[in-house]
Each structure stands twice: as C-alpha cells, then as structure tokens.
Amino acid sequence: MRLSRSGKITLRVVVALVLAFIYIPLLVIAVEAFNSSRILKWPPPGFTLSWFGKALENESVREALLTSIEAGLAAMAIAIVLGTLIALAVGRRKFFGRDSISFLVVLPIALPGIVTGVALSNTFTQVLGISLSLLTVIIGHATFCIVVVYNNAVARLRRTSGSFEEASADLGADPWQTFRFVTFPSLRSALGAGALLAFALSFDEIIVTNFTIGAGEETLPIWIYRNLFRPKELPVVPAVAVILIILSIIPVYLAHRLSSDDAGLTPGRGGGATTPPAGIAEAEATVAH
Amino acid sequence: MSRHKGGTPVRAAWFVVAGLVAFMVVLAGCGGGSSSSGGSSGGGGGEELQKLGKGEGQVNLISWAGYVEAGGGENPDWVTPFEEETGCKVNDKVAGTSDEMVKLMETGQYDGVSASGNATARLWAAHEVAPVNTALVPNYKTVFADLKDQPYNTFEGVPYGIPHGRGANLLMWNKEDVTPAPSSWEVTLNPEVASKYKGHITQYDDPMSIAEGALYLKAHEPKLGIENPYELNEEQFNAAVELMKEQAPNVGEYWSSAEQQIEGFANGSNQVGTTWQYQYFALKGENEPVEASPASQGFVPEEGATGWSDTWMISSHAKHPNCMYMWMNWIISPKVNAEVAEWFGEAPAQELACKETENPNFCTEYHAEEPAFWKNVYYWETPLAECSEGGETDCMDYNDWVRAWTEIKG
Amino acid sequence: MAATDSVAVKRSAGRRFAGLFYGRPRLQIGSLLAAPMAWLVILYLGSLVILLITAFWTVDPLSGSVIKELSWTNFEELVNVPVYREIIWRTVRTALLVTLTDAVIAFPIAFYMAKVAGRKSKAALVVAVLMPLWASYLVKIIAWRAILAEHGVLNWALHPIGLHGPDNGVTSVWLVMSYLWLPYMILPIFAGLERIPDSLIAASEDLGAHPFTTFRKVILPLAFPAVVAGSIFTFSLTLGDYLAPKLVSNEQFIGTAIFDSITNNQPFAAALALVPIVVVIAYLGVARKLGAFEHV
Numbered sequence: 001m002r003l004s005r006s007g008k009i010t011l012r013v014v015v016a017l018v019l020a021f022i023y024i025p026l027l028v029i030a031v032e033a034f035n036s037s038r039i040l041k042w043p044p045p046g047f048t049l050s051w052f053g054k055a056l057e058n059e060s061v062r063e064a065l066l067t068s069i070e071a072g073l074a075a076m077a078i079a080i081v082l083g084t085l086i087a088l089a090v091g092r093r094k095f096f097g098r099d100s101i102s103f104l105v106v107l108p109i110a111l112p113g114i115v116t117g118v119a120l121s122n123t124f125t126q127v128l129g130i131s132l133s134l135l136t137v138i139i140g141h142a143t144f145c146i147v148v149v150y151n152n153a154v155a156r157l158r159r160t161s162g163s164f165e166e167a168s169a170d171l172g173a174d175p176w177q178t179f180r181f182v183t184f185p186s187l188r189s190a191l192g193a194g195a196l197l198a199f200a201l202s203f204d205e206i207i208v209t210n211f212t213i214g215a216g217e218e219t220l221p222i223w224i225y226r227n228l229f230r231p232k233e234l235p236v237v238p239a240v241a242v243i244l245i246i247l248s249i250i251p252v253y254l255a256h257r258l259s260s261d262d263a264g265l266t267p268g269r270g271g272g273a274t275t276p277p278a279g280i281a282e283a284e285a286t287v288a289h
Numbered sequence: 290m291s292r293h294k295g296g297t298p299v300r301a302a303w304f305v306v307a308g309l310v311a312f313m314v315v316l317a318g319c320g321g322g323s324s325s326s327g328g329s330s331g332g333g334g335g336e337e338l339q340k341l342g343k344g345e346g347q348v349n350l351i352s353w354a355g356y357v358e359a360g361g362g363e364n365p366d367w368v369t370p371f372e373e374e375t376g377c378k379v380n381d382k383v384a385g386t387s388d389e390m391v392k393l394m395e396t397g398q399y400d401g402v403s404a405s406g407n408a409t410a411r412l413w414a415a416h417e418v419a420p421v422n423t424a425l426v427p428n429y430k431t432v433f434a435d436l437k438d439q440p441y442n443t444f445e446g447v448p449y450g451i452p453h454g455r456g457a458n459l460l461m462w463n464k465e466d467v468t469p470a471p472s473s474w475e476v477t478l479n480p481e482v483a484s485k486y487k488g489h490i491t492q493y494d495d496p497m498s499i500a501e502g503a504l505y506l507k508a509h510e511p512k513l514g515i516e517n518p519y520e521l522n523e524e525q526f527n528a529a530v531e532l533m534k535e536q537a538p539n540v541g542e543y544w545s546s547a548e549q550q551i552e553g554f555a556n557g558s559n560q561v562g563t564t565w566q567y568q569y570f571a572l573k574g575e576n577e578p579v580e581a582s583p584a585s586q587g588f589v590p591e592e593g594a595t596g597w598s599d600t601w602m603i604s605s606h607a608k609h610p611n612c613m614y615m616w617m618n619w620i621i622s623p624k625v626n627a628e629v630a631e632w633f634g635e636a637p638a639q640e641l642a643c644k645e646t647e648n649p650n651f652c653t654e655y656h657a658e659e660p661a662f663w664k665n666v667y668y669w670e671t672p673l674a675e676c677s678e679g680g681e682t683d684c685m686d687y688n689d690w691v692r693a694w695t696e697i698k699g
Numbered sequence: 700m701a702a703t704d705s706v707a708v709k710r711s712a713g714r715r716f717a718g719l720f721y722g723r724p725r726l727q728i729g730s731l732l733a734a735p736m737a738w739l740v741i742l743y744l745g746s747l748v749i750l751l752i753t754a755f756w757t758v759d760p761l762s763g764s765v766i767k768e769l770s771w772t773n774f775e776e777l778v779n780v781p782v783y784r785e786i787i788w789r790t791v792r793t794a795l796l797v798t799l800t801d802a803v804i805a806f807p808i809a810f811y812m813a814k815v816a817g818r819k820s821k822a823a824l825v826v827a828v829l830m831p832l833w834a835s836y837l838v839k840i841i842a843w844r845a846i847l848a849e850h851g852v853l854n855w856a857l858h859p860i861g862l863h864g865p866d867n868g869v870t871s872v873w874l875v876m877s878y879l880w881l882p883y884m885i886l887p888i889f890a891g892l893e894r895i896p897d898s899l900i901a902a903s904e905d906l907g908a909h910p911f912t913t914f915r916k917v918i919l920p921l922a923f924p925a926v927v928a929g930s931i932f933t934f935s936l937t938l939g940d941y942l943a944p945k946l947v948s949n950e951q952f953i954g955t956a957i958f959d960s961i962t963n964n965q966p967f968a969a970a971l972a973l974v975p976i977v978v979v980i981a982y983l984g985v986a987r988k989l990g991a992f993e994h995v
Contacts, residue, residue: 003815003910011815014807015824021804022831022881025842028852032845042851082735089731101732104739111747111979112939114957115972119746122965127749131398143743146735175720175727206837207942214398216349216380221837228841228946234552238845241838252833256826388962415764488866541867542949558849558867688760691963696782698951 026245032238051239061240064223068203071134071219075141075202076195082142083149083198084191088183091157092165108144116144117211124212133214140212141202148201149194156190189258196255200248220244331445334416334605341425341614347378348612351393351402353599354547355567355633356453357381363574365632367625375619377612385545386495387669391415397606400613403453405597406441407497407669411687413444418602420447425614428621431640435660440677441670442600450600451617454626456635456655457589457596457666458493458501459581461569462561463554470580473591477562478505478532483539491550491562492536494543496690497669499697500595501563502529502536504667508592518595518667520676526685526693533697543698554579566634588655589666596666630655754969765966773970783956787974790953793873794937798884798930800877805884805929810918812885813892814900825889832882840946843875847947867949875947876937883932891925892918924990931986935979 003011036046055061086105090098108116117140124136164186168178206221213222220240227237350357357379360366368379382399384390387408394402394417404412412418423429429451436442436452443449462471467486475482477490478501492498503518506528515525541558544550551568553559555577564581572579582588601620603613619625621638627645630637636657637643643652656662676684720727755769777783812824831839846852853864865871895918903913941954951959953975960968 007910008815011807011811015811018804018808018881019827021878022828025839025846025878026831026834028846029838029842032842042845042848042855082738085731086735089728101736104744108739108743110935112935112954112972112975114939114941114954115747115750115976116743118957118961118965118968118972119750120743122753122969123742123746123749125396131396139742143738146739174714176714200833204833204835204837221835224837224841228546228549237841241835241841245834245838248833248835249830252830256829386962392962414759540949556848556850686760692776692780695951695956695959696780698949699782699785 029238029241029245032235033242035235035238037235051235052243054236055239055243058236060218061220061223064218064220065243067134067217068219068221071138071141072199072202074138075145076198078138078142079145079149079198080191080195083146083194084153084187086146087150087153087157088179091154092162105147105150109147113205113207114211116140117208120208121211131214132212134217136212136214137209137217137219140208141205144208145198145201148197149191152190152194152197153187156187160186193255193258196251196258200251200255203251204244204248332413332416333418333420333444333447333449335419335607337420337422338425338603338610338614339422342611344375344377344612344615345609346376346612347380348401348609348616349380349382349399350616351382351384351390351399353403353405353567354383354385356403356599356629357383358632365628367619367628371616371619371625375612375615377609377615379616385547387411387497388495391417394418394604397604399604400607400609401601401603401616403599404450404602405599405669407671407687409441409450409600409602410444410671410673412602413449417605418449419605419607420449421451421603421617422614423448423451426451426618426621428618428623428639431623432621432638433640433657435663436598436638439598441598441668450602451621452638453599453601453620454630454633454635454638455596455598455663455666455668456566456633457594459564459566459569459588459594460561460590461554461564461572461579461581463557463559464578464580466557466560471561471590472582474501474505475509477539478502478536480535480539483536486560487539488541489558489560490536490540491542491544491553491559491564492540493563494545494698496687496694497595498563499526499529499533499690499693500667500669502532504595505592506532517677519670519672520684521672522676522683523685526689530693530697537697537699570632570634593665593667596663596668598668627651630657750969750972753966754973756966758964758966773967776967777970777974782951783971786951786956787953789869789950790938790975791978793869793876793952794934796873797876797880797937798933800873801881801884801933802888802926802930804877804881805888806922806926809885809888809892812889813895814897828882828885828889836879837942839879840875840943843871843878844947847871847874867947869948869950871947872944872950872952875943876933876940879943880933880936883936884926884929887929887932888922888925891922891928895921927986927989931983934982935975938975938978 031044033051034047034049035042035044035051036048037044083105086101090101120136120140120143121132124130124132130136164182165178168182169175173181203219204221205219206225209219209222210225213219218226221244224237224240224244357368358364358366359368359379359381368381372378382393384393387405390402390404390408391411393399394412395415402408402412404418409418432452436455438448442452460471460474460476462476464470466489467476476486477483477492483490500518503515503521503525506513506525507515507518510528513525513528515521518529521529540562542550542553544553544559544562547565547568550559550562550564551571554568554572555575569579569581582590588594601617603610603617607613620629623639623641624645626637626639627642627647630642631646631648631651634655636655637646637652640658643657646652648654652658672685672687672690674682674684674686676682720730753765754773755771757766757768757770757772758764759766808824808828812821812828816824844851847864848854851864857864865874899917899921900913903917904910908916939954941952941958944950944952944955945958953971957968957971960971
C-alpha cells in the first residue's frame, strides 16, 4: 500500500508507542526487582541484587519452582498423549461428531478460568472425595493444555497429505508402523512446539491452580500470589517474578524456533482465554511464519 | 482415501458417554462433602479424645496472621521449639476471614483452627469440630475464668475449644495525613467527617463490619435501641447497612489480607481505618508514622469497639489429633502465650502468662485481668435469627448479613 | 500383500494386534478417541454439568452445609437483588470498553506489521508482540499494581503536570485488562490483514482512491471479521477475570463475586458462574454471524 511519507512516519510513531505500552510494565517489574527500598518506594532510592539472592536462597521459592516444573512436565506429557490421539482421529477422517470434538477440546481454555477451577475442584472434593494435591493440579493443567498440542498437530496434519500414510499401508505396514515411520516424523516438530507451549501454559497458570492445589503445595505463581504483600521484604516478589518471566519465555522461544517454518504458535490463556472452535486457532497458528 | 463416516459403533460410543455423564450427575447427588460423624443433635462431630497418645508427626493448622510464627527475619518463633519437643511438624495456612476459615475446615484437610466467634458456631453447626477434652490440656486450668464456658466456645454445655487470646479491633491512622488525632469512629463512619479522607479509608472486607456501623449507631442514635451490635432487628439492621453504604464511596480499600493492609499504609494509599494490632505493630516496627487509639483509652475509640476472642478448635476429621492437643496445650502454656500475646498485641488467655511477658505491665495495659473492660468490647459472633434477649426470632441472620455486605460494596 | 502371503513370516503378537485395526476405520477412531474423550467428557464436561446442577441447590445459613434440593432460589436472588445486576452490567460494560480500546490500539500496529513493514521487521515485530503474551499473567497484574499505587510510577510521572492516576476504580481495571489482552487482539487482526491481497489495495489506488478511502472502503470491511475474532478473546477474558479486579481495584466484578461467594455459598457461586458462560455463548453466536470464525 502506498502511504504518504508523513503517513508512514505517523504510523511508525504509533507503533513505537504501542510497543512502549506493551513493554513498560515489564520493565517496571524488572526495575522493582532491584529496588533497594524494602517497601518498594518509587522512584527507587538505590539498586541491589540482593533480592535475587534472597529469592534463590528462599527454600519455599525453590520448592515452588520444583513443583512448577514437576507439574509442567507431567501436564505436558499427558497433553501430548491425549492431544495427539485426538488430532490423529480428527485430522485424517470425517465422522459423526467431529466438529463437536473440536469444540470440546477448546472448551477448557475457552471458559473463564474460575469456572473451570471451581467445577474441577468441586468434582474432586465433593464428588470423588479425593483431597486436593499436586495430582489434581496436574489433571487441571493437562485438561486445558490438550488444546495447544491438538491445534499444532491438527494444523500440521492438514498441511501434509494423507497419501504418504496410504502408501505406507499399501506397502504392507500395519497402522502402528505407519504411525512410527511416516506420521510421527512429520508431526514431531509440531508436537515439540505444542509440548513446549503446554509446559509454558502450565508453568504460568494461577487461577485453575488456585482452586485445585492442596494445602501444603505451591507452584511458583501460587507462591507469588500468597506472598504478594510480604511486609518487610516486598522486592523479593518482583525478583521471583522476573525469574518466572525468564523461565516461561524460554520454552516459547524454543517453540517458535521449532516451528518457524510453519504453523506452530498459538497464544495461550492468561487467566482464562477464549478460543472459538478450531478455525481461528488454526489461523492463529499460521501467523508465525 | 478414507471416506468412511462414523456409523453405529461411534454413535453407540456417544450414548455410553452420555450415560457416564448421567452417572456423574447421580454421583453428585450422593456425593460426599462435609458429613457428620456422630456428635450431638445440634452440631459438633466426632468423639472427644479420651487419651493422649503419641504424636503423629505433623499437625495442619489454619490460623490468623501472626498466630503461628516460625521465625524468619525478625519474627519470633514458637513453632520450632514445639516441633523439637513433640516431633509434630507444623503446617500453617493463614486465612484472612472467618469465612475462609470455615471453608478451609470443610475440606477436612486440617487438624485445627484458631476460630473467632463468628466462625465457632458455624463450625459447630456444620459438624466440623469435635468436643475438646480439657482434661488432656493441663494448661487449661489456669486460663482466665471469663474465657471459659462462653457462648462462643461452649455448645450445649460441652467445651469445643481452647481460648487463645482476645483483643479489640483498632482504629489506626497515619498521623501525618490525619489531623486532628481521631478519638471516635466518626472519622470513618460519619459521612461528613469521612469524606475528608475519601479514597483513603480502609475497612475490613467482611460482613462483621456491619457491626461496627451498628456500634456507632448505638452511641449516636440511641433511639434505635441497639444493645448487641450482632443482634439486630430489621429496623436496626437497615440503619446500620445504610450507614455502611454511605461509607462505601469513601473507602479506598476493603482489606482482607493483613499484609495487604500493611502495604497500603506503607505506600500511602491507606490513611485511616479498622485494623488489628498485628498490622499496627508491624508498621510501627518499620517506623511508619501510624497511631492508634491510646492505651489509656483502652485502645478503643469513644463508642467502644468490636473485637474477637479466639478459640483453638479441633477438626472432627483431624488426622493428627494427638499433635493437635499438644499444640493446644503448647499455645496456652505461660511462656508461649506471653510471647504470642506480646507479638500480636492482644490480651493473653493464660493467667500465668502475665508473669512471663517482657513488658511487666503488659497485662495491665491490655486489660487482660479486667472482665469489666471486655464488656465494652463486642466479640465477633455469628448473627442468628434468635435474639438472646427474650428468645425472639426476629433478628437478622448471617445470610442477611452476607447479602447486605455484597450490596454495601456495590 | 502378496509378499506377506508367500513368505512364511512369523507375525508377532503386536503386528497381529495392529492388524485388527486394518480396514476398520471406526475401530481406529474409537480407540484413538477413547482415552481423551473419557478425560474430556467424563471429567471435564461432567464437572461442568455438576456445577450446573449445584447452581440449583441452596445452603443452610448457619452451618453452611449444602442442601441438595432443587430450587430457583439462587437465580431469584440474582435477578431480584439489584447489586448483582449492577455487578454484571459493570463487568459487561468494562468488557466492551476493553474490546473497543484494544481494537483501536491493535489496528495500527497490526496494519503496519501486515502491510507496511519489510520482511525482517515483520518477523521481529511478530516476536516482539508475542513474547509478552507468555510473560506471566500474574506478574503483569503485579506490575500494574506497582504502577498504579499511590506512590507508584504513574502518579510519580503525572505529578509534575498536576494530574493523578486512577484510584481503585473501574478505570484501573479497564487499563490493566486492555493491557493484558492486547496481544490477543493484535494477532488475529494481523492475520486477517495479511489475507487481504495486495492486488486489491493496488487496484483501489489505481482507480484513484485516496489512501484514506481505500482504508475505509476496502481494508476495513475485509478486516472487520478479524477484529470480531480478536474481540472474542478480549470480551470473554475480561468477563471472567477475577484476579485483575481484585488486585488493582475495589470494585466487584462477576469474577470477584463468584470468588467471594464460593467461600460460604457455593451453589450461589455456581449460579453466578453460569452468567459469563451464557453471555460468552451469546457473544460467540453473534461473532459467528459476523463471520469471525471463517475469516479470522
């Protein structure tokens, strides 16, 4: 599109402002993590690295970090298995109820987090009578992580032809061999991207976690939430927050690299995203190219 | 190319699925949840422990902020000595409101709770707490007499808890922002005066705050005839609710986390409002310019104050009852109860604690040994339809209070 | 096929088992779907159904125990007590405002990314917009808490010009939500704008249209479904959120009301929770009519 020179300049300025808007709060948090004032006075009277030290020494922070990683890996594993299974079923064949399956997969991430959290918590404690623990957290996380893996896998399946699998079958391979030698290799990087995204999603999640976690456990976001107002050591929380940001951006960056040649990146939920049925999500996926 | 459409088997699968969903629904109807396991007719659950056995290795508690301190920074530590002596590891969950405490107890995952009067009756009625065998708590003998056999810790003649301590809700203000120093609740409750601090008033986010309004009206509008701020008939209740609604536009923060309120005072958002001694002393420790009603006034403004008398109760689902009894005995042992009372800033429950306090005048300052003083402090209690005077039943009950509180906050 | 017949190959149990699936697509689909469907339908959908049912139960005021008898009490309360209508309206209003704000902010940057930026800057911008998405929802809210605090960044910046930042009201919530969901609006609009063939725009210009007219008559209508698609995110995310209102404001939103009710009246909380579900489904219906699902 041909824009006048002043038009282009105005647009560039606007873009710069929007980017500033997006990044300034993150910078503020980063600055607060170095604030030498114990009660987070602004502007910061001085800077110090001590809060990071305190954060890393703090036993409950370390435990929370480990718990988050544990939960993330477990949820990711479950999501990979379930998401791939659904994708294989949906991606290649038409059948009764196929669209409703797509809708169903998206639902856990589409409904507000508080609804999912309350519903699951209710079922665990009232109906099934099991107590809340890390296991219930993992179950909750896996439920809404399925869609991320599923989207990536389905998008990849739609872009590769089914004829390879047919050829494999024609050559005498049974379905498992076909999967192992034909389908899976082409799916691999999409699954990898999906898995990383699922991990990041689980690592960052707070709302559903808040409702499904047991008394003695803490994931990192839960730790932050419960320690938001530490009266004498307020900057420890921003320090932990910075650590959390870094640790959740890494898998996303890796996922981006992994799928940089095709569909792969779908935005995740914040505290409860809505994604309408697969159509949009797939289109989102084509964004990162 | 696969063109097969799903046929009968797939459809059948959907029916199976629908059936399973229906099964879940039925399960929900019969589902567990808080169930009683014995106990008397009106409430209570479980049996009283007969004999104190060996510790089970851990105890899971729900408590108010500042009640279960395990060191860290400048905090005192009465948990580690307990753990060393009894071998019971303490896991504590801090709750901000009584509602939270009741909810947490209902999960059945905790052994005990430091319940205030607006939780004890509810826990008892929900069969969540078991009677306490006070013979197994040796330090109970020397607890202040006016804390025993009270309507908030004794039900149908049976004791259900061990008193922890008591105190009055404080009016705290930032002395640089709020002048002259207030001596009455009008600074937060009288719309004319309160509007001076619009947006900087902080009020406890709990229906119990309505009682503060009622207390204010008791002094300033005697024709309403309010006696007990928790037992209000419809007219009195509506008046109190109106007052709180008028306060709402001036409120900057409805606080439920003690530490959130501390942060609010420290960064200037809050300037005046209801608080607990825990926050007051924490801020003073940081040299923040806060003041509260002075000791000479009994820490209460003119109209008196609402307050609390807290009780340690044991869950009817307690998995570690021996450790819980050991904890209850520990927390009211003279030295520990003295530490507890001085750290939080409340009157101890244990008579002998008065000899163990660092400040020799502590008990005098906090009126720990003066039953008459506490007549003007209205402990949180659960509003019930039955008013205690004359056995009428036209008082507003807790449901009404909760509903009104949501309306007040808008 | 002939090969396996003529060669006497010992077929392993695994291969025989796999052979069962050959030519039986329904069995294949069924076994693929069995586990995930059990998970999603029984556990998740079942939980939602149970939640729906509990919305019809009530609670004993003193003990707080749930009375498992069906009644309309909760819904009557929702309808009759005015404060809930206010809360719902406040939430919906904010959701619409946030959507509008994000659409206005997102469009220029999405347009630049799609139609003006060179190849390298486009890739860089996509990454730049995407990264904060994953920078932890809770942390972003905390950042805004610090910014909006009484002695925080915003007031410090506005002080020299004599202004004051928003207090604990709806404005703060609107600001924070607009910030949080912005990337969710940028991406669909970007994708939608990319789909508009450059040739269409060139044709419009060749026919003599001023850039602004091209924008108004060609680009905007074609991009509109994408905007609606993005609005689905911003609208429903705002509708159900409870952490942002709780941490940066004093106001009651649907999410906070649900959260507060869970403690002592869970059936009522369930009834409240049905409101955003219904509203979101209605919104999705409207969005579908506007073509959001096809066009991004």
